Amino acid sequence: MKPVGRTLWAIAEGYIPPAGTEGSRALESHETACMLNAGDADAHVKITIFFKDREPAGPYSVTVPARRTLHLRFNDLTDPEPVPRGTDYASVIESDVPIVVQHTRLDSRQAALALLTTMAYPAA
Numbered sequence: 273m274k275p276v277g278r279t280l281w282a283i284a285e286g287y288i289p290p291a292g293t294e295g296s297r298a299l300e301s302h303e304t305a306c307m308l309n310a311g312d313a314d315a316h317v318k319i320t321i322f323f324k325d326r327e328p329a330g331p332y333s334v335t336v337p338a339r340r341t342l343h344l345r346f347n348d349l350t351d352p353e354p355v356p357r358g359t360d361y362a363s364v365i366e367s368d369v370p371i372v373v374q375h376t377r378l379d380s381r382q383a384a385l386a387l388l389t390t391m392a393y394p395a396a
Contacts, residue, residue, distance in 0.1 A: 275311030
């Protein structure tokens, strides 16, 4: 299949709530980069996290296999360091092949859950 998307994406808004529903991974507050690789080659992806008051973190490395999707929780990124909770951040996602990136947040700090989703910004 022909690749779809771009190789450079930005998510200007990021925030992992400091608390939320405990004991259930499905309902744990989280941020997610949903990545689609519709092409025939694996996508080698690097993610850099930017903050308002410190140097960037990363790059974090992940692979999105060919013709697959990966819903990557920023909460799960630990190497080179965990993405901090309760801190505003932004991210730049670079891939060696075109991919599509969507951003999602689940905020479970209240009984009435909130889910936000938006497309990431693709470089031209």
